[in-house]
Amino acid sequence: MRSAIRIFILSLSLLVANQVQALNVVVSIPPLAAMVMPLLDEDDELHVLLSPGASPHGFQLKPSHMRQIQNADIVVSVGTGIDAWLLRALRNYDGSQVVMRQQPGLVLLPKRDGGIWQDLDHDHAHEHDHGHAEDEAKPLEDIRTDGHIxxxxxxxxxxxxxxSQQLQALQxxxxxxxxxxEQATLDSLNEAHQAWWLKMEPYQAQRFVVMHDAYQYFEQSFGLQALGTIHVNPEVPPSMRAVQDLRELIRGQxxxxxxxxxxxxxxxxxxxLQGLEVSIGTLDPLGFDxxxxxxxxxxxxxVSDFTACFQ
Ligand SMILES: [Zn+2]
Structure with a gap:
């Protein structure tokens, strides 16, 4: 009798195990993988489309990426100009999708114009070059939004x-x-955020310049403000004029x-940098190797890379 019950329980658990199918999750850029990873089961697969070391600005999908998308159970994207290269591939995809840009209550910041955001005495026109590749069909509001959300x-x-909602619907x-x-991840993130705040607070008045305008959301989270960026358009090297302006900024400020x-x-x-006394730090907005x-x-x-540059 007991063994009959045992066999029944065993076959029942096998049945349940079979019903939870491993999922194939595809994300556009590494930070999205970083967010969803803690919710996945060890049998689930997680693929990042952007190649390690590549910039999402100007990135293009290969046929192998298209196949990965077609085989996905969930595709996670930023939904701004940053991963606009995904839009065409998603036209023929009918699985689940999570688009960060579409979440209600999102913190959204307008794009900053030009390469210098601190008003200087001179007032020649800066290039207003909004370089991030945008889908032409997108509303104006999206084109004006800083996509590094x-x-x-x-x-x-x-x-x-x-x-988490979509995952629950699938499994x-x-x-x-x-x-x-989900709860453990959010709690732990809250705790970490408090610690980051304490670490960053002493640096609020520090003056710094970034490689490209990716960090506005990071800056705003901690009351910081970059004075300018080397790349106005992430896909194009800075002009001579922009370099001169930056040198003036670095010296003057x-x-x-x-x-x-x-x-x-x-x-x-x-x-x-030539001839200027300034420390060089590294910030990686994608955090992926x-x-x-x-x-x-x-x-x-x-946070640690940011503070390290001022030590
Ligand atoms: Zn960027």
């Missing part, structure tokens, strides 16, 4: 919540576990730090 920790929370048998993981990025050639810093890490670890790195 994943660097807001509040936006990350919204994406994690929406991803109803795992619902309890998914909800528990006593800028302490310039942050380079792994996705841009370092050679573009040399003409800006081939291995997906949780969002907290990615953001933690951003």
């Amino acid at each position: 994943w660097l807001s920790y509040q936006n990350a929370r919204l994406l994690i919540q929406e991803f 109803p048998l795992r619902q309890g576990a998914i909800v528990a993981r 006593k800028v302490k730090c310039i942050f380079k990025e792994p996705q841009f050639p370092e050679s573009r810093l040399a003409p800006v 081939g291995k997906v890490q949780p969002y907290e670890a990615f953001y933690d790195r951003l």
